[in-house]
Every structure is written in structure tokens, then in C-alpha cells.
Amino acid sequence: MNITEFLRARLDEDASDKSLWVDYVPIGSDNVATDAEWARVQAQHEALEERVRREIAAKMVALLYYEEHDTDSLAAIVEAMACVYSDHPDFNPAWA
Template sequence: MNDIVEFLRARFDEDEVAAHAAKDSPIITSIARQNGKRAAAEHIARHNPARVRQDVNAKRTVLNVLEHWPSWTGPDGDLPARIALRHMAAVYADHPDYDPTWT
């Protein structure tokens, strides 16, 4: 389970760094609005840097809980914590360090 936990921690760190770097940049939202892409602008606004940082903090909390989950098995014989970690990692399936055996 350590590999997937380390992978997720690294991705959360990357997300946080990217959000912090973008915190003072209204460029994307401005461009989307100028091009008449209201839905895109609203999506970008909903995923502003402050919200991304809050999301990263929430995911870190969940990760910390799952990492220390009791070792009981679910109906399919797999650990529920591992199932949850696999779903969290699948968001980053396009990352070169992602291990497809996690799914």
C-alpha cells in the first residue's frame, strides 16, 4: 500500500504547488469569458487556486485515515482502504508514475 500512498502524496503536492502558482493569475478566466465560453469560465472559477488547496488538504486527510485503516476485508476480499486508494489514484492515471496494476 505504501507505493500508492507515496504516489498520491506526490500528486497532491504537485496540485498544491500548481494552485499556489496560479493564485494571482486571472488570465485563464478572463480569456474564457472573452471567447464567449461561459461554461469553461464557470468551471475554471469553481476550481480556483483556493478551492484546489482546500481539496488537496481534504484528500490528504482522507489519505492519512485510509493509510491506517484496520485490515479487514470487504465482500470481494479486498481491503476497503485499498479500493478507495485505487479510485483516488485513478484520477492521475495519465501520470507517468501511475501503476496500472492499482486498478
């Protein structure tokens, strides 16, 4: 597996991983969240989901550009993106 295959697989996993969208809902003293608390959590959830989607899309663009042009600067960027997943069993320490 090369670095682009590795990154594409991780980004695809991130895009489909619903655990990224789980959020904490504060519970009041009566163990019931108020409508305002739920609305705040929902707004945070939607903002996070959109940011994660934009981040994944931006990384995919960088990866596609790297595959087409393969310059030293792009290689450093792609290697940095791969290091985010350094705890994954498919990660190659040579990419660090």
C-alpha cells in the same frame, strides 16, 4: 513507489501547480476586459483556488487514515483517487 507515495507526490504537485489557477478572461469587442468582467473572473478564480485547496486537504486526510488503518474500503477509495492520475508515468496500472 507504492500507492501512498505516488498519491502524496501528485497531491503535492497539485498544491504547488500554479497552472491550476490560470483563468480565462473574456475580452470585449474593443479587446479590453471591463471592470465587471475582471471582478467576475477574480471571484471565480478565488472560489476555484479555495475548492482545489480543500480537495487536496481532504485527500491528504483520507491518505493519512489509509496509511494508519489500511482497510479494504479505504484501499478502494485510495485506488480511485490514484486513478485520477492514470496518465502520469509513475502510475501503476495494478492500482486501477
